[in-house]
Amino acid sequence: MSGTQARPGGRTARNTRAIFDALFVELVDGGLAGLTFEAIATRAGVHKSTLYRRWPTTDLLLAAALTEHPRNDWTPPRTGDLERDLIGVGRAVLDGLDDPQLGPISRACIAAAFDSVPAAEALAAFFDDQHRRAAVVITDAIDRGDLPPGTDPGDLLERLLAPLYYRRLITHRPVTQADLTATARRLVRTE
Structure with a gap:
């Protein structure tokens, strides 16, 4: 196998989590209309090209964040009643x-x-x-x-x-x- 693979928990995972966290803060602050790659990248501490390479639009970035972050392992209480x-x-x-x-x-x-x-x-x-x-x-x-x-x-x-x-x-x-x-x-x- 050739090439490099992203390591779980490595820099790619940390950057992705930082991007999603920044996206949610920006979304709360300015709504969907106020989302910009520049603001998200600045808040996440990454270059905006990192975002453009993976997500061509802010709403696709939002969809990815909703799909991937945070991982939800919630289970309901089961009391038998x-x-x-x-x-x-x-x-x-x-x-x-x-x-x-x-x-x-x-x-x-x-x-x-x-x-x-x-x-x-x-x-x-x-x-x-x-x-x-x-x-x-x-x-x-x-x-x-x-x-x-x-x-x-x-x-x-x-x-x-x-x-x-x-x-x-x-x-x-x-x-x-x-x-x-x-x-x-x-x-x-x-x-």
Whole structure:
């Protein structure tokens, strides 16, 4: 084998992480319209040609960042009680939206997805992955007999999470623990 390969954890990996971190800071500060390779490169401490070589446009860079960074190994709590498990999934979403570092990034990425097809596709893939991970609490409940066979995990998750996203991102109202519990309880009772 000839040529050189990038070493995991080597300079390429450090530069990529610095670029993605810088991108998210710039996205939060100025939105998609304000993203420039110059600002990202300066903040990341790399030459802007490093960015141009790998990503021809800022929205392709954003899509790459959404796809590759940070690696997410989240798994939902699995207590064996569907209502508690749904509350755990909802709490994880709300905690992410309310986190002082991740919350602004999440909101900026969602906003950017309205104006960038590559970002929208990457964000949809991220949410698909998160829903696939969360679906295990529903398939567990089906296996236990707590939900009927044929229950659609994706549909149930959307009915849990849509009101949470609506309140936090659209109306900017808080979602209390009581709100989350009531939503989960309604879902369990109607299934």
